[in-house]
Amino acid sequence: MAKIVVDVMLKPEILDPQGKAVAAALPRLGFTFATDVRQGKRFEIEVDGDPTPAQLADVEKAAEKLLSNPVIENFTVRVEK
Amino acid sequence: MKIGVVTFPGTLDDRDAARAVRHAGGESVALWHNDADLHGVDAVILPGGFSYGDYLRCGAISRFSPVMEPIIKAAQGGMPLLGICNGFQVLAEAHLIPGALTRNHELHFLCRDQKLTIENVNTAWTSSFKQGEEILIPLKNGEGAYMCDDETLAMLEGEGRIIARYVGENPNGSRNLIAGITNERGNIVGLMPHPEHAIDSLTGPSADGLGFFTSVLKAMVK
Structure with a gap:
């Protein structure tokens, strides 16, 4: 059955403190790949x-x-099979 | 003078808001989120708390409560409407005032006494203050960072629609230290800190918050 997926993201110019916190936690775990993280719904x-x-x-x-x-x-908005 | 205080599921500060109304000399009327009737009130307060558990976005679901329909209509017609904290978020979600409230820049929930300056005394809720007056009232929020685009910010600054600003270090990342704003007409005010918790020195850090409630009683006499 197909479902409709809606992804919601903060606009690029809006500060995303949650994404920043995730970006700061990654290197502490040895993951050094990220230059930035944004979190959405x-x-x-x-x-x-x-x-x-x-x-x-x-x-x-x-x-x-x-x-x-x-x-x-x-x-x-997109449809996912 | 009857002032309605709305209770949504998850509202916390309705009792203090009602007490503040009575302390200022008004009559408080309890309004229920699921009752689309304003019961003849002359003004409305949307108090603080976590309405609908802050699900989706703070204020996003409360904004579509049955009681909001007559409130929005009356406020667009000039009825004084004050949104405190979660109430400010509801006003923003209802697009009754510009901008939005987002997560505090340091992510922590804040709870402290906060100094503000009152910068516009020509609204229904601020006329009891003196221009530039410094007041001390509690600030307690997790999503209190006021955000808007540059154009809106310039408009708010240019039209004097920022009614209160934080003094000192920015507590939550709000643009231009904005603690409260008003609509073009000055009848709708959104405020992040809590004047209803500062109406006497027995229960609050000051009695500075009382001015918001005496202001609206004066505004309704006019």
Whole structure:
């Protein structure tokens, strides 16, 4: 069954203290690969059958109204098989 | 003069806000999140706490509570509306004021007495203060960093809509030390620190917070 995935991330210009804390913890564990870390949210939305274009349009609206705050966050909507 | 104090699931400071209203000489009216009726109040306070467990984003779910519909409508018509702490976050989520509140820059939850300067005494909630007056009231928040884009910040500064600023070191990473802002009309105020916890020296660090509540009573007499 396919699901609709909405990823929400803070806009690049908004400070992300949680991401910074993760970035600072990595080298303490010996992981030295990261130059920066940003933390976001992922929503997995299930619908009956394959998502229809109308459902995807509604998810876009819901993402703008509730799942994200457009003042500080960006979002993407995609279908995952 | 009736001032409504809203209780959402997870609200903490509704009792102190109601006490502050009574202490200032007003009548407090309890408003319930699931009741879309303002019961004839002349002003509304959205108190602090962790409404809906701060799930999704602070204030994001409360903003769509049944009681918010008549509150938003009345506030857009000029009714005085004060959002304290979590209430400030609800105002931002409802887009009644610009910007957003995000995680404190040092990630720690803060709880301390904080000095502020009052920078705009022409709002419904600040007229009892003197311009530039320094006050001391509690600050307790995990997501109190006020964020907005450069254009909005310039607009807030240019129009004098920053009503209070932190004094000294920036406690939470708020842009330009912003502790509170108002809307264009001056009837809606969002404030991160807690004036309702500082209305007498017996229970608070000062009685400096009382001015917010006496201000709105004056505003409603006019």
